[in-house]
Amino acid sequence: MNTDSALVRHIETLCVHQSSVRDTTFNSVILPIYATSTFSFDGPGKNKGFEYSRTANPTRSALEGCLAALEHGAGATATATGMAAETTVMGLFDAGSHIIAGHDLYGGTYRLFVEILSKHDLNFSFVDMRNIDNVAAAIRPETRAVWVETPSNPLLNLVDIGAVSALTRERGLMTIVDNTFMSPCLQQPLRLGADIVVHSTTKYLNGHSDVVGGAAISRTNELAEKIAFLACAMGTTCSPFDAWLVLRGLKTLSCRMVAHERNAQAIARFLDAQPQVERVYYPGLESHLQHDLAKKQMSGFGGMLSFDLRGGREAAFRFIQTLRLFTFAESLGGVESLIEHPESMSHASMSAEARIAAGITESNIRISAGIEHTEDLIRDLRCAFEAVAAH
Numbered sequence: 442m443n444t445d446s447a448l449v450r451h452i453e454t455l456c457v458h459q460s461s462v463r464d465t466t467f468n469s470v471i472l473p474i475y476a477t478s479t480f481s482f483d484g485p486g487k488n489k490g491f492e493y494s495r496t497a498n499p500t501r502s503a504l505e506g507c508l509a510a511l512e513h514g515a516g517a518t519a520t521a522t523g524m525a526a527e528t529t530v531m532g533l534f535d536a537g538s539h540i541i542a543g544h545d546l547y548g549g550t551y552r553l554f555v556e557i558l559s560k561h562d563l564n565f566s567f568v569d570m571r572n573i574d575n576v577a578a579a580i581r582p583e584t585r586a587v588w589v590e591t592p593s594n595p596l597l598n599l600v601d602i603g604a605v606s607a608l609t610r611e612r613g614l615m616t617i618v619d620n621t622f623m624s625p626c627l628q629q630p631l632r633l634g635a636d637i638v639v640h641s642t643t644k645y646l647n648g649h650s651d652v653v654g655g656a657a658i659s660r661t662n663e664l665a666e667k668i669a670f671l672a673c674a675m676g677t678t679c680s681p682f683d684a685w686l687v688l689r690g691l692k693t694l695s696c697r698m699v700a701h702e703r704n705a706q707a708i709a710r711f712l713d714a715q716p717q718v719e720r721v722y723y724p725g726l727e728s729h730l731q732h733d734l735a736k737k738q739m740s741g742f743g744g745m746l747s748f749d750l751r752g753g754r755e756a757a758f759r760f761i762q763t764l765r766l767f768t769f770a771e772s773l774g775g776v777e778s779l780i781e782h783p784e785s786m787s788h789a790s791m792s793a794e795a796r797i798a799a800g801i802t803e804s805n806i807r808i809s810a811g812i813e814h815t816e817d818l819i820r821d822l823r824c825a826f827e828a829v830a831a832h
């Protein structure tokens with residue numbers, strides 16, 4: 442374990458030598474799960490930096506240090522879920538604040554904003570952020586932040602993080618980026634000018650579909666401290682066991698992302714050549730409308746893609762259920778390939794109008810490419826196309 446910045450220059454090394462928190466009692470190579478709710482005092486006001494695990498716990502602190510380093514932030518807070526991270530961050534804003542968000546957000550984020558935070562007098566505008574002019578036009582005197590998700594879900598639209606950050610800086614606003622789809626291995630929003638990065642660590646960061654978790658990483662100490670305070674006060678922090686699982690997953694993040702991307706790229710090209718496929722959404726295809734932006738702000742194209750299958754919902758479900766290596770499930774970012782139907786599953790929490798505005802139709806199918814062998818995945822897809830065609 443060595444996070445000496447002169448020595449650790451690459452993210453692959455950082456993922457492995459991730460933590461400066463060490464077990465000095467027995468020199469265990471792996472940091473223990475500090476399963477304790479409370480910590481004893483040596484005397485009045487004297488302890489070893491920990492008092493109560495909702496506020497801080499050594500295993501969670503190790504994860505937070507690692508996430509801050511990976512995203513080039515000043516500090517991080519690890520939360521119970523991705524939604525807990527989002528809820529905590531939104532605690533920064535006073536009643537009456539206005540926030541501009543993308544029109545094609547993760548369904549749960551949209552639901553949090555529209556169904557819950559609106560009741561607490563936060564106001565939202567949802568705009569197509571592919572055009573930065575739409576963001577500028579939505580700014581009001583009471584606007585406090587711009588919430589960016591890029592690539593978006595499930596249509597893989599991109600938002601220019603550098604351009605949004607420059608605009609918000611000029612107007613005294615904050616830029617918050619949901620970096621769940623890319624992970625810090627492929628996109629580093631704070632380096633592009635953003636103020637806060639949020640993650641659902643449930644996805645790529647943990648990577649093994651066996652935990653739900655989240656995180657918020659801040660560019661400045663001041664913001665990091667505010668978010669840590671909010672998480673403690675709101676009770677949104679994660680358990681030591683969950684923190685430990687995410688730390689374990691992070692060690693292989695960089696090599697998993699390479700494998701996810703290799704498969705996604707191959708699947709996207711295969712789908713693009715199928716007559717039954719109307720359109721493929723993947724930033725790694727030259728035909729993607731924002732392929733140049735993808736090459737500019739990301740260091741890879743990621744493991745997520747979606748496509749429109751001819752024949753509507755019925756064909757979509759027949760196709761999905763014929764597959765054998767792709768598990769029919771929501772979520773993403775695990776080592777196993779997953780497939781789902783956004784309209785009726787991951788994006789069912791959006792209103793029908795919001796889905797239409799975002800361009801999500803009943804023909805759309807989303808794939809989270811796992812790390813299996815590419816040929817096996819392509820063979821499974823080919824068989825499913827033959828089955829749909831034969832019907």
Ligand SMILES: *Cc1c(COP(=O)(O)O)cnc(C)c1O
Pocket residue numbers: 522523524525547549550590594619621622640641642643644653654655
């Ligand atoms: C899953 C997800 C979330 C929510 O995270 P949970 O861990 O499920 O609470 C937020 N944003 C994106 C992009 C996601 O994929």
